[in-house]
Amino acid sequence: MKQSRLAFWIFLAPVLGWLLLLIVLPHLDMLYMSFRSGNFSDPGWTLANYRTFFEEPIYWLTFVRTATYAVVTTLFTLVIGLPVAFYIAKVVRPRLSGALMVLLLLPFWVSELVRVYGWMILLRESGVINYFLLKAGIIDTPIEMLYNDATMIMGLVYTSMLFMVVPLVSVMESLDDSLVEAAYDLGAGKLCIWRTIIIPHAKPGITSGCIVVFMLSLGNYLTPNLMGGKNSLWFTEQIYNQFIASFNWNQGSAFGFLLLALSSGIVWAGLKLTRQKLGEVAS
Amino acid sequence: MIRSLNNGKGYLWSFHTFVILYLVFLFAPLVVTCVLAFNDSNFPSLPWYGFSLDWFLSPGPERIGVFHDSQNLRAMVTSVQTAFWVSVFSVLVGTCASFLFEQEEFPFKSLLYMLMLVPLVIPGVILGISQLLAANTMGFALEDMFGWDVGWLRPSFWLVVLGQFSFITTFVTLVVSARLRKFDRTLEEAALNLGANRFEVIRYITLPFLRSAIIGAGAVAFLMSFENFNTTLFLVGSQPTLPINLYLQVRDGSTPVINAISFLLIVGTSVLVLFNLYVSRKAE
Numbered sequence: 272m273k274q275s276r277l278a279f280w281i282f283l284a285p286v287l288g289w290l291l292l293l294i295v296l297p298h299l300d301m302l303y304m305s306f307r308s309g310n311f312s313d314p315g316w317t318l319a320n321y322r323t324f325f326e327e328p329i330y331w332l333t334f335v336r337t338a339t340y341a342v343v344t345t346l347f348t349l350v351i352g353l354p355v356a357f358y359i360a361k362v363v364r365p366r367l368s369g370a371l372m373v374l375l376l377l378p379f380w381v382s383e384l385v386r387v388y389g390w391m392i393l394l395r396e397s398g399v400i401n402y403f404l405l406k407a408g409i410i411d412t413p414i415e416m417l418y419n420d421a422t423m424i425m426g427l428v429y430t431s432m433l434f435m436v437v438p439l440v441s442v443m444e445s446l447d448d449s450l451v452e453a454a455y456d457l458g459a460g461k462l463c464i465w466r467t468i469i470i471p472h473a474k475p476g477i478t479s480g481c482i483v484v485f486m487l488s489l490g491n492y493l494t495p496n497l498m499g500g501k502n503s504l505w506f507t508e509q510i511y512n513q514f515i516a517s518f519n520w521n522q523g524s525a526f527g528f529l530l531l532a533l534s535s536g537i538v539w540a541g542l543k544l545t546r547q548k549l550g551e552v553a554s
Numbered sequence: 555m556i557r558s559l560n561n562g563k564g565y566l567w568s569f570h571t572f573v574i575l576y577l578v579f580l581f582a583p584l585v586v587t588c589v590l591a592f593n594d595s596n597f598p599s600l601p602w603y604g605f606s607l608d609w610f611l612s613p614g615p616e617r618i619g620v621f622h623d624s625q626n627l628r629a630m631v632t633s634v635q636t637a638f639w640v641s642v643f644s645v646l647v648g649t650c651a652s653f654l655f656e657q658e659e660f661p662f663k664s665l666l667y668m669l670m671l672v673p674l675v676i677p678g679v680i681l682g683i684s685q686l687l688a689a690n691t692m693g694f695a696l697e698d699m700f701g702w703d704v705g706w707l708r709p710s711f712w713l714v715v716l717g718q719f720s721f722i723t724t725f726v727t728l729v730v731s732a733r734l735r736k737f738d739r740t741l742e743e744a745a746l747n748l749g750a751n752r753f754e755v756i757r758y759i760t761l762p763f764l765r766s767a768i769i770g771a772g773a774v775a776f777l778m779s780f781e782n783f784n785t786t787l788f789l790v791g792s793q794p795t796l797p798i799n800l801y802l803q804v805r806d807g808s809t810p811v812i813n814a815i816s817f818l819l820i821v822g823t824s825v826l827v828l829f830n831l832y833v834s835r836k837a838e
Contacts, residue, residue, distance in 0.1 A: 358569055358573050392583075392808070392813075490678055514683055514788065534676075538675050
């Protein structure tokens with residue numbers, strides 16, 4: 272028993288060190304910094320960093336915009352992901368579904384930067400798609416397809432697709448075929464089966480997929496930065512600007528804390544609404 | 555509807571078409587990137603001027619291939635080193651965490667477990683800035699109190715390793731825990747009855763059982779670290795990792811060298827992912 276206590280402490284010490292030093296303390300420090308004045312001659316507690324956020328329309332407008340677009344991204348991802356997941360789990364032959372799954376997972380292990388870069392050479396003015404459209408005589412002058420909101424959302428959908436499809440596939444696989452068969456025998460239409468059987472059954476997968484995709488889009492920096500236009504500012508870019516360009520760490524901390532509050536608030540609400548626990552969603 | 559039912563042809567075909575279009579959507583950017591890495595042109599765009607290995611092998615001066623591009627090569631080495639240390643640390647601590655959460659009972663366990671999951675819901679950018687702040691605060695404190703100047707607390711290689719470690723360990727813990735949950739604890743009891751102590755049990759029985767999960771988790775950690783951008787962005791010092799270095803090049807205008815690097819990354823990643831899949835299949 273004594274040895275077992277020793278083992279316990281050997282397991283506990285590195286875990287506590289990791290969680291306290293690298294997760295808890297840094298975020299407390301961020302919260303603390305966000306309430307401090309950045310003025311070196313007169314340091315002290317202040318609400319100025321948060322006041323700036325609410326008083327400057329560009330900041331809170333970007334914030335609202337980021338949240339709205341993250342929601343739109345999540346919806347698109349769900350609409351595309353549902354049929355794909357259903358196809359893999361229920362329609363295609365079982366032997367093929369394993370191979371399809373690998374095929375779906377592969378692109379997401381490649382660095383996000385490479386994937387975004389691939390879209391850039393496809394879509395830009397001198398890009399591959401424009402080249403073929405010109406060749407085919409569909410257009411006369413190349414169109415700039417990059418640097419607008421629609422492309423940016425497409426990019427976000429692309430980068431977070433995996434996190435929607437994987438939970439959906441696993442939840443679809445757990446659906447009992449005989450339920451669908453019974454409904455079919457009783458004369459239910461496809462729409463009715465989807466509405467009353469498949470969607471309710473897939474709800475936990477839908478929630479966890481939506482939560483993860485929303486959070487990842489909200490906190491994404493790379494895709495909005497490279498695919499969005501000059502006007503499509505993302506809130507993470509504001510944080511970056513405060514930290515690296517203006518060197519106003521206190522202001523940046525306030526922004527960071529607001530983004531964290533928003534993302535955890537939405538995740539929490541999503542879990543509460545569907546009566547799930549973070550632990551269940553994660554595993 | 556499902557495969558056991560008699561579906562209409564039109565229904566099935568619309569499904570097939572949708573999924574084929576989806577696969578095109580998934581792979582188009584990767585395929586185009588790879589193909590253009592071999593185009594004999596100074597720009598990563600069409601038309602196709604013929605096959606060339608210049609963007610890999612050319613020593614310069616007009617075209618510098620990846621293997622002669624010292625800046626990108628250095629970034630690649632930095633990324634490999636970072637990913638190596640991140641995997642070592644996260645596998646060590648993550649395995650400890652799985653033992654702690656799966657096999658030990660203690661007060662506040664569920665609280666600690668929740669805390670372990672928290673990195674899953676913190677955006678990468680926030681993780682980056684909070685670690686930058688904390689390291690900075692600690693650096694100042696150490697200098698004030700003891701007059702120590704701790705270099706790695708400024709944006710640097712080790713700060714990147716720590717930043718990535720902080721959230722990748724969560725993934726390692728989840729992977730190893732999932733396997734540990736399937737472990738038959740009567741084996742442990744048998745070994746304990748035969749006179750082994752806790753550490754011998756872990757070393758000779760539990761760890762061999764976990765080996766494939768640990769290798770898999772290590773590979774996942776390596777890949778996650780290798781491709782991380784959001785957290786690294788704030789912690790990187792004078793040695794950029796490959797994603798950061800590529801980002802700077804893409805932002806300032808692209809050359810086919812980026813395609814060549816992307817090609818190598820895509821091939822390397824696919825090999826590692828398939829290897830990982832093979833290992834985990836074998837363990838099943």
